[in-house]
Amino acid sequence: MRVxxxxxxxxxxxxxxxxxxxIEGSQAKICPSYVTYGMESYGARGKLAIARAxxxxxxxxxxxxxxxxxxxxxxxxxxxxxxxYLPLLDLYAAMKSDLAERDLxxxxxxxxxxxxxxxxxxxxxxxxxxxxxxPGTSRVGKTGPLLxxxxxxxxxxxxxxxxxxxxxxxxxxxxxxLLRDExxxxxxxxxxxRVEEARAAAESLVAAVEASGAExxxxxxxxxxxxxxxxxxxxxxxxxxxxxxxxxxxxxxxMGAGALRLRKQSRIVAYHDxxxxxRGLGVYDAPRQAIDAVPGAKRVELRRARExxxxxxxxAFVRLGFEPMSVxxxxxxxxxxxxxxxxxxxxxxxxxxxALLDAKRRAKSPIEVEDxxxxxxxxx
Numbered sequence: 001m002r003v004x005x006x007x008x009x010x011x012x013x014x015x016x017x018x019x020x021x022x023i024e025g026s027q028a029k030i031c032p033s034y035v036t037y038g039m040e041s042y043g044a045r046g047k048l049a050i051a052r053a054x055x056x057x058x059x060x061x062x063x064x065x066x067x068x069x070x071x072x073x074x075x076x077x078x079x080x081x082x083x084x085y086l087p088l089l090d091l092y093a094a095m096k097s098d099l100a101e102r103d104l105x106x107x108x109x110x111x112x113x114x115x116x117x118x119x120x121x122x123x124x125x126x127x128x129x130x131x132x133x134x135p136g137t138s139r140v141g142k143t144g145p146l147l148x149x150x151x152x153x154x155x156x157x158x159x160x161x162x163x164x165x166x167x168x169x170x171x172x173x174x175x176x177x178l179l180r181d182e183x184x185x186x187x188x189x190x191x192x193x194r195v196e197e198a199r200a201a202a203e204s205l206v207a208a209v210e211a212s213g214a215e216x217x218x219x220x221x222x223x224x225x226x227x228x229x230x231x232x233x234x235x236x237x238x239x240x241x242x243x244x245x246x247x248x249x250x251x252x253x254x255m256g257a258g259a260l261r262l263r264k265q266s267r268i269v270a271y272h273d274x275x276x277x278x279r280g281l282g283v284y285d286a287p288r289q290a291i292d293a294v295p296g297a298k299r300v301e302l303r304r305a306r307e308x309x310x311x312x313x314x315x316a317f318v319r320l321g322f323e324p325m326s327v328x329x330x331x332x333x334x335x336x337x338x339x340x341x342x343x344x345x346x347x348x349x350x351x352x353x354x355a356l357l358d359a360k361r362r363a364k365s366p367i368e369v370e371d372x373x374x375x376x377x378x379x380x
Contacts, residue, residue, distance in 0.1 A: 002094055002097065002098060003051055003054055003055060003091070003094045003095050003098055004055055005094060006051065006055075006087070006090070006091045006094060007055050009086050009087060009091065010048055010051045010052050010055060010091070011052065012084050012086060013045065013048045013052075013084065013086065014083060014084060015045055016083050017045060018081045018082060018083050019031065019043060019044035019045055019077075019078035019081055019082060019088075020034060020043050020044075020045065028304070028310075030077040030078065030081065030310070031043045031044065031075075031077060031078055032072075032073050032075060032310075032311045032313050032318075032325060032329040033068075033071040033072055033073070033322075033325060035325075035328065035329060035332070036322075036324065036325040036328050036329065037071070037325070041068050042068055042071055043078070044078035044079075044082070044088055046068070047068060047069065047072075047088075047091075047092065047095075048086075048088075048091070050065060050068065050069075050095075051091060051095060054095075054098075061098060061099055061102050061104060062104070063104060065095075065099070065104075066099050066104040066105070066106065067106075069092060069095045069096060069099060070096070070099075070105070070106050070109065070316075070318070070321065070322075071318065071321075071322050071325060072092055072316060072318065073275065073311045073313060073314065073315030073316050073318050073329075074089055074092065074191070074275070074276075074315050074316040075275035075279070075311035075315050076088075076089055076275055076276075076279040076280055077275070077279065077310075077311065079279075080279050080307055093190070093193070095193075096191070096192065096193030097193040097195050098193070099193055100192055100193035100194050100195075101193075105192045105193065105194070106320070106321040107321070108320035108321040109188070109191065109192050109317055109320050109321055110192060111320075112188045112192075112317060112320055113188050113189050113192045113194055113197065116183075116184045116186070116188050116189065116197075116201075117197065120152075120182075120183035120184055121152040121155070121156060121183070121184050122152060122184060122188045122317070123152065123156050123157065125156045127183075129156075130155050130156070130182060131155070131178070131180075131182075133155065133159040133162050133163055134162075134166070134178065135163070135166065139176060139177050139178050140177070140178050140179075140180050141177070141178075141179070141180035142177040142212075143177065143211075143212050143213040144175055144176065144177050144212070144213055144214070145175070145213065145214060145215040145216065146169075146174055146175060146176040146177070146214060146215070146216050146217075146218065147176065147177055147178070147179065147209060147212055147214035147216070147217045147218070147242075148165065148166065148169060148176045148177070148178050148217075148218050149179070149182065149185075149209075149217050149218070149219050149224060149228075150162050150165070150178065150182065150220065150221075151185065151219065151220065151221035151223070151224040151350070152184050152185075153221060153350035153351065153354075154220050154221060154350055155182070157350070157354070158350045158353060158354065158371070160371070160374050161220050161350055161353070161371045161373055161374060162220070163377075164371065164373040164374045164376075164377035164378075165218075165220045165247050165373045165377075167377045167380060168247070168251060168260070168373055168376060168377050168380070169218070169247075169250075171259075171260055171377075171380050172250075172251065172254040172259045172260055173254075173259055174250075174254070176218070177212060177214070179208055179209075179212065181208065182205075182208075183201065183204065183205065184201060185201060185205060185223070185224045185227040185228065186198040186199075186200075186201030186202060186205075186227055186231070187223045187224065187226075187227045187231075188317055189201065190227065190231055191316040191317050192317075195235070198227075198231065198235060199235045199236070202231070202232045202235045202236055203236065205228075206232060206236065206240065209242060210241060210242070214242050215242055215243065216242060216243045216244075216245060216250070217242055217243070217244050217245070218245050218246075218247050218250045219244065219245070219246055219247065220246075220247045220350070220371070220373055221349065221350050222246060222274050222276035222277035222280070222281065222283075222348065222349045223276055223349070223351065225244055225245075225246050225276075225277070225281065226276050226280055226281055228240065228244045229244045229281065230280075230281075246277060246281070246283055246286065246287075246348065247373055248283070248286040248287045248289070248290045248348055248372055248373075249283060249286045251286070251290050251293075251376070252285075252286040252289045252290065255289065255290070255293050260293065260376075260380075262293060262294050262295060262376065262379040262380065263294075263295070263379045263380070264294075264295040264296040264379075265294045265295070265296050265297055265375075265378065265379050266296040266297070267296070267297055267298070267343055267344050268297075268298050268300060268340075268341060268342045268343050268344065269291050269297050269298065269299050269300070269342055269344045269345075269346050269375065270299075270300050270301070270302060270337045270340040270342035270344070270345045270346065271287060271288060271291055271299060271300075271301065271302075271305075271346050271347070271372075272302060272309070272312065272333065272337060272345060272346070272347040272352060272356065273287075273302075273305055273306055273309035273347075274309075274312075274347055274348055274349035274351075274352045275309065275311050275312075275315055276315065276349065277348055277349060278306060278307070278309055279307060279309070283348075284306050284307075287346075287348040287372050290372050290373075290375075290376050291346060291372060291375060291376075293376065294375065294376060294379045295379075300340040300341065300342055301340070302333075302336045302337055302340060303336050303339070304336065310329070310332065310333055310336070311329060311333070312329065312330050312333050312347075312351070312352045312355035312356060313325060313326040313327070313328065313329030313330045313333070313355055314326055314330070314351040314352065314354060314355040315351065319354075319355075326355065327358070327359075327362070330355040330356065330358055330359040331359050331362065331363070333355070333356070333359065334356060334359035334360065334363060334365075337356070337367075338363075338365065338367060342367065343367055343368065344367065344368045344369075344370060344375070345360075345367060345368070345369050345370075346369075346370050346371065346372050346375050347369075347371060347372065348371065348372040348373075349371075350371065353369060353370070353371050356369045357369050
């Protein structure tokens, strides 16, 4: 994609400002980068103005443009409220592709993308240690109809999520497998605008999944799920031959059949909607059903929830180059979560959990933070 391909959509922007403030007149800002930097050029309307100047030939890509385009969590709040239903995230992706071609990717994000190419994960950790968390090797490399694609962050950084997802699939009676040579899905490359590297990851992983015989692939990471479900068909020019589900979507199917027996847990649980899972993929009910399946739990909602959820500040790897922005927004989200009176804050995304844990640490709060699969697995 190139920004010129979106000329008609760029010219269609009415500059109404719906992409800046929250719906229903609350006047709460919805864009994480606009919250922090306060300049229109960091919000959607400003970025469309930049895009128009680019296609009209009155502005060239440079470091200042790059900063505004990459200071974006890709939370989709602007697109959700766009009066003209413009494909804003696709436009930002096209601008990132243009910037990557000009070597204008922020250094921190570029380093993560290079780490993926070197070690198969954005953290630069050894490929050989990716499956160190697995309790036994009987499911590794086997063939079968169900595949558990773990992702980089659960595999290396939030291994409690990886183990809990594994335990829940076993408890639900699922006959599943893991890829022996799982690598990064390519989400860091798409976030950086490095399209060809992302396409190479898509080709490799789709071939591996098809060779495994999987008919369904289950993910604990919304970023991986979105990359497979939405990015891969575009990158490969064909639909996938297998179904893709978030682990909570899979569990909802199994819970409906009575496959899981859970112990009582008397907790007040606040659920934070991840942007990619919610606004991006439309998965709102399955995580809530998973939380509610634990007897004794009382689920409470944050002030901004579902389609109106506010970003944790960590999407699209912005923490790597824009940490102050991530911190400011995670703290705002944490304040909303603690205002519910919950003693446990639950999300359904590894990146959200990292952000919420950081906010908890900074606030010195006793309130606990878990991923939804950790919460449900604790009741097994």
